[in-house]
């Protein structure tokens with residue numbers, strides 16, 4: 001892990017059930033979370049003062065301002081300043097935890113740089129509900145508002161085709177548009193199944209944010225249809241609060257072929273084929 005401390009993998013909610021709402025307005029979730037072998041990258045080097053440089057294909061969509069999650073995460077740590085570089089490869093505000101993944105990778109990169117302690121789970125939750133799971137970095141079941149993480153049975157090898165049309169969908173607007181907030185939790189997660197059987201079970205679960213996100217960004221339906229039409233796609237679903245959607249496959253070749261097919265038809269859409277880590 002140490003050599004790859006700065007890797008900020010995309011977070012994918014294979015299922016996401018909204019089961020309630022707290023008095024402060026945050027929603028209670030029950031989600032099966034995995035990470036993909038595609039992501040942003042944080043580099044940290046000792047320096048006389050804090051700085052942040054942003055590069056990469058989506059770097060232009062973000063400012064290196066003090067409220068960038070990279071700098072907010074860095075300020076939670078107890079240690080000397082560093083020069084930070086964010087290589088932004090994931091689309092911004094897209095339901096795959098880009099900002100949360102960057103925050104977690106910043107904490108890991110600074111810890112790797114000089115051994116400063118990682119902040120507590122309570123402290124990182126203040127950066128965003130997805131930051132604890134991104135710091136954990138392992139497939140897990142996530143509940144509460146994002147702070148309760150429990151281990152999963154081993155999953156079969158799976159590959160993803162990730163797809164984003166470029167429309168940013170703000171998370172608060174999607175939660176506001178939810179019709180029901182008291183949905184059933186996840187069912188029992190099956191053990192020892194192959195990819196097809198696991199995906200068939202996953203198909204009986206949901207992303208409760210998919211319908212409200214699709215109302216805000218109807219292109220999500222088009223993305224799901226495009227994934228469903230690819231060969232070997234077991235399941236097509238939206239991740240998080242959208243708009244990124246994923247297709248699930250049993251091989252690297254099938255996920256790659258899906259990404260190639262979709263990017264030929266929609267050259268302006270972001271696509272990536274990647275393993276579930």
Ligand SMILES: C[C@](O)(CO)[C@H](O)COP(=O)(O)OP(=O)(O)OC[C@H]1O[C@@H](n2ccc(N)nc2=O)[C@H](O)[C@@H]1O
Nearest residue numbers: 013025026027100128129130131145171172175240241
């Ligand atoms: C939808 C998920 O992506 C699922 O993994 C996450 O719960 C969202 O995590 P995040 O982007 O880190 O969210 P935050 O930055 O903490 O919250 C953004 C906004 O989403 C809403 N929000 C978020 C998480 C949660 N459990 N309930 C909520 O109602 C709140 O309106 C909040 O103001």
Ligand SMILES: Nc1ncnc2c1ncn2[C@@H]1O[C@H](COP(=O)(O)OP(=O)(O)OP(=O)(O)O)[C@@H](O)[C@H]1O
Nearest residue numbers: 068069092093094095096097098099100102130240
């Ligand atoms: N380093 C960063 N990367 C991405 N977004 C950032 C970053 N810092 C601040 N932000 C802000 O955070 C907001 C959410 O971006 P992010 O990419 O984390 O959303 P998301 O993919 O929908 O996350 P989630 O799946 O956790 O809901 C954006 O509006 C963006 O302006």
